[in-house]
Amino acid sequence: MRNIYLESTPLNEALNRWIEKLEHEKLLSPFKGETVKVIDSFGRVTAEPISAKISSPFYHSSAMDGYAVKFTETFGASERTPKRLLIGKQAIYVDTGDPLPQGFNAVIMIEDVNHISDREIEIISPATPWQHVRVIGEDIVATELILPENQKIRAFDIGAMLAGGYTEINVRRKPEIVIIPTGDEIVEPGCQLKIGNIIEFNSRILGSLVQEWGGKYHRYNIVPDKLEKIKEAILDAVSKSDMVIVNAGSSAGSEDFTAEAIRKLGEVILHGVNIKPGKPVILGIVKGKPVLGIPGYPVSAYLTFKLFAKPVILKWLGIGEEKYETIKTRISRQIASQPGQEEFVRVKIGKVGDNFISTPISRGAGVLMSLVRADGILRIPSMSEGIGAGSEVDIELMRPLSDIENTIVCIGSHDNALDLLSNILKKRYPKYSLSSAHVGSMGGLIAIKKGEAHLAGTHLLDEETGQYNITFIKKILGSEKVVLINLVYREQGLLVLKGNPKNIKDFKDLIRDDVVFVNRQSGAGTRLLADKCLKELGIDPGNIKGYEREEYTHMGVASAVLTGVADTGLAILASARALNLDFIPVAKERYDLLMTRKVFESKMMQCLIEIIIKDNEFKEAVKNLGGYDISDMGKIVFEN
Secondary structure (H helix, E strand, O other), rough: OOOOOOEEEEEHHHHHHHHHHHHOOOOOOOOOOOEEHHHHHHOOOOOOOEEEOOEOOOOHHHHOOEEEHHHHHHOOOOOOEEOOOOOOOOOEEEEEOOOOOOOOOOEEEEEHEEEEEOEEEEEOOOOOOOOOOOOOOOOEEEEEEEEOOOOOOOHHHHHHHHHHHOOEEEOOOOOOOEEEOOOOOEEOEEEEOOEEEEEEEEHHHHHHHHHHHHOOEEOOOEEHHHHHHHHHHHHHHHHHOOOEEOOOOOOOOOOHHHHHHHHHHHHEEEOOEEEEEOOOOOOEEEEEEEOOOOEOOOHHHHHHHHHHHHHHHHHHOOOOOOOEEEEEEEEEOOEOOOOOEEEEEEEEEEEEEOEEEEEOOOOOOOOOOOHHHHHHHHHHHEOOOOEOOOOOEEEOOOOHHHHHHHHEEEEOOOOHHHHHHHHHHHHHHOOOOOEHHHEOHHHHHHHHHHHOOOOOEOOOOOOOOEEEEHHHHHHOOOOEEEEEEEEEEEEEEEEEEOOOOOOOOOHHHOOOOOEEEHHHHHHHHHHHHHHHHHHHHOOHHHHHHOOOOOOOOOHHHHHHOOOOOEEEEEEEEEHHHHOOOOEEEEEEEEEEEEHHHHOOOOOHHHHOOOOOHHHHHHHHHHHHHHEEEEEOOOOEEEEE
């Protein structure tokens, strides 16, 4: 009989149980040392204190080019009473770094010396004791502590140890972690893919984290979803490593064998933690070695591995958990959360005016790109129902603060050209970056009004005037000083599979029983265009299958059509070209970028605008996407 879910333990309690159990079993002591060359010790951790064997410098040396003297022989020198010294006897020439001659105790810089002849120099001020001399031990004194035990070695630490007389030192042995990927559906990168296959990449993420934290890892070949095979792999791994990670199979499905395998071989300390994502984590011990079963979804795998494996690795190395930088930010839009689970939400962050603004991105446990794109992590307490828009929250950063301060925050309508613009900006001006959050044109205008974005992409059509964007800008932002710049004109249309197998011709076909539509989110300019077309044709949206299903980007719509989630959806031609779909033209529209006058005049925005106006590589890349007219790219179409 299989054991189903065991627990839903609060995170702090789970961490405490895990660490206390390992300490009780005497499994958390810092590892003994091994000898390495100092020149190979970067990033390692000292296993004992490093005290200087010799002083540095170990002799008195000149700190300047000039003449070594005995300071007592320079007494009385002044402009009125210059003093002459015999070269070779009272004054000996030295270069910077030369040992000081025996009995000499000061150096007069060459610039302060007047050469009278080949035998004499003249000085007009006396020298002070040890003037311009690097005395023995000025940098390091013999027996002085250079590095304490449990110190992670930095670049300049290596120099100090070499200067202190070391060529080899004792460092903590690197923890060795075995990672076992499991699953019948996962395949190695580069394999010929078939429907149902998933490329195995989690082990490479986890292994890179092990290396980042100071350990080393070994990856086993993929193990199928068979209990005996998983047990066999775990037994082999515990004999060769300090900790074993079994990736996937940690839940309670029919092919989830990790918990059962650990239990049969050793002890399951805990199965199930009250976090989202990452709930089905398994903490166990087999033959005196920690064994973790972590979920297969990449975000869950990353979070649980960081929460439960990292503290163990750091304790073995004898170093403390480094504190990630946190900052206070305002949340740009409401985040609903299910009470009862502590949730980790990935966010994008930018500094707009004096405020840091964070915008949540995809929360799916399988969305790896949410980690790639994230600037930080927001932790929502287990008893919270969410965070209100505009609330101030603490964010744990995943990128340096300096990067975030130089990020242009673009909130609004999505367009593929923004991805190209982001890439060219980073290429031309590495200091700056562009971050896009796709909430629709209306959401972008509101973000500008609330000071939560530098830039908003917008393509809102006023049905009465036939004018794009300006009517809505005046209505929402009033007298706010703004600048509206055209980026592109683009074609919107209905996307269908290659060959148009359902023979969809226009919006009238959306009410057919065999047609499923995919929509854009409320407030998106594309949604407004779709609703306008339906209204003109007298079509009730309630009669359209899939009208309520929403995507936040044009590529999301294209993907839904390509994968059979929907038969059609309204999106730009570039998205159809990107995924090799057919395209039924509906309208040509103007897509603009809105910003306040103050932001327009800022240095980073001027760099972005310079690319839009002048950069031929960017213009060509946009044209190559297909369906774009760039004739007015960079033109100011409205300002007040």
